[in-house]
Amino acid sequence: MADTEERSLVSPLSDPQGYTDCGPIQSVIDEASPLLGSSRDIKSYKRRWYVVLVFSYAALLQAAVWNCFGPIAQSAEAVFGWTDAEIGMLNNWGNIVYIVFMVPVAWLMDVKGLRTSMLLCAVLIVLATAMRCITSEPVPATWLINIAAILNGVAGTVSFAGPSLVSATWFPPHQRATATAVSTVLGYMGISGGFIIGPLLVPEPDQDTNTTDTRLQNCSRDDADQSWNITNAIDVSAERDGLMLLMYVECAASVLLLLLVVVYFPARPPSPPSITASIERTGYLQGVKGLLTHKRFLLILMAYGTPTGVFAAFGAVLDVNLEDVNISQNQAGWMGFYATMGGSVAALLMSRLADMFMRRMKVMLLLLFVLATSATVWFVLLRLAFIPFSMVSLYISYILIGVFINGSVPLFYELGCEASYPIAEGVTTGMLTLVNSLTGTVFLSILQIPDIGVTWMNWCLLGTVITAIPLLVVFKEGYTRTNIDMQKEFSSR
Template sequence: MVAGEMFQEPVRHGDTPAADGDRSADQYDTVTECAAKVAVGEVKEPERELSPAESHAMLPGEEQKPLQTRLYRRRFAVLAIFSLYSLLNAFQWIQYSIISNIFIHFYGVTNVMIDWLSVVYMVAYIPLIFPATWLLDRKGLRVTALIGSGLNCAGAWMKCASAGPGLFWVTMAAQVVCSVAQVFILGLPSRIASVWFGPREVSTACATAVLGNQLGVAIGFLLPPVLVPNTPEEGKEQMGYNISIMFYGTAAISTLLFILTVIVIRDRPILPPSQAQAVLPTGLAEDYSYKQSIINLFKSKPFILLLLSYGIMTGSFYSVSTLLNQMIITHYKGEELNAGRIGLTLVVAGMVGSILCGLWLDRTKTYKMTTLIVYILSFLGMLVFTFTLDLGHLLVVFFTAGALGFFMTGYLPIGFEFAVEITYPESEGTSSGLLNAFAQLFGIIFTFIQGKLTTDYNPLVGNIFLCAWIFIGIILTALIKSELKRNDINTGNSKCQALPTECPVEKAANGVKLDLSRETTL
């Protein structure tokens, strides 16, 4: 038995593993006869005994029969390993910015060049998200996870070679590799939750996967100042030694996580975890087009509205997080340490918000109502933060920043899961990838504009700019038509029929076509 089989055997393309003598995994590829053509005599109906797959296929008007599903314990290991290497990727993003003054002195570069070590994460994501989501659709979860974890590990080891003065461009190259790894990481939470977790835990699983990335940012606020203290009197040699400890520690952990990724993560379980996954094919249809999938998403008005509103909210959060130190120092001179603590409060409160929002969605399935309420509360939190920032009371800033982070970050898994619901059965990786791309795009735009307004005027003007955009996001969210396609499949409320995409007599079946009801659920 090789490592990894302690959980279960992976499902390879074309395999049909059996489970306890019941129907095999070809339940995913349900097929029916071309009834219409048979009826008019175009195709002669073969006189033979129906196969198990055909006997369970649904004909028009036939009562829906639930397909076999099962939850595997491996799902928790998959979620844990992904969350950990996502954490490490986020840590490597923020580890320079939080001690930027130390790296400026060590490498002898400008503040702008250190800022680019952070901005490169956003810049790299936008053009690379399309090949990354294409790979996820074509090669599956395992290959995408291996690339993300592997690049994260490679970037960490490259940084070990940059722990010396004059080696800034080596560390920049390493950060570029880590930023590419991020593209293969941020789009996976929805896919992992959908293909591994049941309908009553899918939103919590997605929130937990998102939580790993947020936890990495939180650790990035805390750990680098401890490992690399600001001691210029000890010289660059000691400073380089401290930096190398941080780099080598990160590389060692990333190597362990890459090995665990190889052992644990698989594309999907043998049997699906939900009815929504059971009616989907195990592999891509022969006529599947990634380009057509993108076109289908952009033809969906609800998804376009969610795309814009998600980009506005998440981009605003990125901008506030990036410029928080500058805003705090403007009103509270010499409070650099507390500025970092306020940032930590923002992130930790957001982690709590993510988990609670995920639990709430699993319990209620009220996606649009929850999304709209959280959006409105984020807007109110941004208003309170904006107009209390200059009152001169740091405790007030701690409280308002925590409330703002709670709702803004709590929105992230809600947006992911809402997108999966309204775009089902399109790929989860494609929808979440597009959401992240728009978040990065809005984040870059908002950061530069708010930074300019803050520098030329004051933080109040920059924050009002964000408040105006978040209000626009509320309007866009209210216009989204809530059609919970995936949830309707799981609960049996949808008039869903498994119909063949091709006539079996003319061509082997390559998937199913879903005929979904148009019922709307709030």
């Protein structure tokens, strides 16, 4: 085919030692590769970059919709009469429904394929964003926005758990980590976009509006109509118009995604890009059970899911956390943007290094989390005034946390898939992200406790980041999937 690239899968930097048992591996290859044709071709296609970019666009858009209201919390509270707890709940819906729907959607991805899964994802995002455009009247809008958050959360099960499946289905071994990073990074860029686009389109309310609105939030919901009428008497028309413009923009972007998926997004390439891509995976239920008893995978599961889940939730309510130190929602938005963008660059860099220097992911992760711990200690000491406060230092420390934690995510995905092989990539990454969502749900749920404050957030973040280090130290890395692919190519030279 015109867009086919037949390439050797052997990296010039790869070490053949450690996978010289050609007999057993060759037996697995010969007996379990039903997707290979009679010519037993291994091919990679140029169209794989289109597939990963469309998938990445879905991840970006779903994340931007999820992170819509946190960066403009003060404006949303002024327009709709919400509280900090209600802002946190909008983010929390994504985590809650992920926990509920991860298992069936992971089954859908592994059994029905990527096209069916992506169509479901795109349709759900369109429904969610269109629903938010119906009205800006506070009472019905609040209901619709919460329902939309639930639908978008279901869509997130595809975009969040799918990066490793896309890379394994379409990319050769020496590009898998990079491909995983691309779709993961675009998801984080969607979060970054929320930190910037929201504050740019939605004006920040003045202090008088905030003060009056706080009084209204204490009104009984039985008097909702009267409260909303008083709220409408306050001049929040600019904030309301900005919010609706943001809703329209995100809806238009979601319609474009659906068109791209409908026009072309195949389930798999005509020929597999690697030997392991042609080998059938463990049955779905058997794979789920296997992961729950896989000691090495469970270490990766906790080392990834706990700190990344807490940090994602922490970033979603960063404006709430920093409000009492006179950080505006615009300033908090820029902090979140730079932290996420820095993490995106780090993720691409570390993943490319992982492709170049295979079997070194554990060392890279340990380095990232030692540095993340140092940055988190710095941030917490500044935030809680244990050391002299500095706006510049607060910016730098938080950005560095984002660089080191977000930079680790694609490596965790790939290392988890290597550890659990031959369990399918969809269920493996789904399990990883399930724990990520579970810890984020617990974190955001604590915000619902009356008068809980925000100091606990900072200690929680620090504790979870530190915990990842001993888990990684005791983890014994292995690269079964890579060994099979590289053995085949090495033995054929």
